[in-house]
Amino acid sequence: MAAPSPPGVPRLLPLLLLGLAAAAAAGALDPVCGGGCCAGPVRNGSAVAALCGSRAGAVLRGRCCLEGQPEQEAVVGLDLGNCSLHRLCSSFQEASTAFVIDLTGNPLERLPEDAFRGFTLLQTLALPQTLDCPGGSEGWDNVTLQGSSSRICQGQRNPCNGSGGLGRLCPEDSVCVPDGPGLPQCLCIGPFHGYKCLRQGTFPSLLFFGTLGAVTTTLSILLWATQRRKAKRS
Structure with a gap:
């Protein structure tokens, strides 16, 4: 049977966690x-x-x-x-x-x-x-x-504003938004995506990440097999 927690510990735990979170946030900067x-x-x-x-x-x-x-x-x-x-x-x-x-x-x-x-x-x-x-x-x-x-x-x-704004460089089906001094970026307007926002429809996340995972797994297996052969030869 587990020993009971000392009085006050349940109350102190949230304060301790809050203090640790604050310290981590401060440490990040x-x-x-x-x-x-x-x-x-x-x-x-x-x-x-x-x-x-x-x-x-x-x-x-x-x-x-x-x-x-x-x-x-x-x-x-x-x-x-x-x-x-x-x-x-x-x-x-x-x-x-x-x-x-x-x-x-x-x-x-x-x-x-x-x-x-x-x-x-x-x-x-x-x-x-x-x-x-x-x-x-x-x-x-x-x-x-x-x-x-x-x-x-x-x-x-805003580099996107005005007739001479850099937003004119954005392709069709995209919108210019500022990204820092003199630095515009072009964001695709849904449902367009991809290179120069030329693709329409939702981004094929399942296909993309599934293919990426399969390629990564295959390469890992090949690398493991190659290293194993070298280890046996030596």
Whole structure:
């Protein structure tokens, strides 16, 4: 017969699980907010510090300004200024929900064209003056030089809007949606799918994944048999 649980344990268990979930969510943002990209706190007087001070419920953690419940926190501001970065850190995409990002004071190399893919909420981006705004000047409402070292990109434009919008490149039966500064993407309109949205009807998921599974299983068996023969010969 199992021993009875100590008094209070059933009540403490949900709180413990909630605490573990919150810690896991916070840990998920540690690489970009903590020492993974740049150690230290948000700089006093920075645009990210000002943003956090103006938004009720926002909190500073490491180099980030965060909003939301502990288990669903999102980065709204990222201050990586004066971090001696030559390139963006591998966890940079975790800040794709940010409104404000500061990268000034870094010897950054030229950024990849899709470095800000998915950053659809970004409204203010501060860069070293040697770098251009992602998407070019036409990707922003306002591009200004600040002093002799910074370039400020403000007001991200929708690349699908206007007569000269990149949405004109989308094929028929698709719609253009923004995917970051100067980066449109074309989404098929149901029931169309596939290359250039040329196929009509529901996506054949069962056939696709069934074929993929069969091929994977066959290759695994062949690889196992080959390794087994080599092992016998040796």
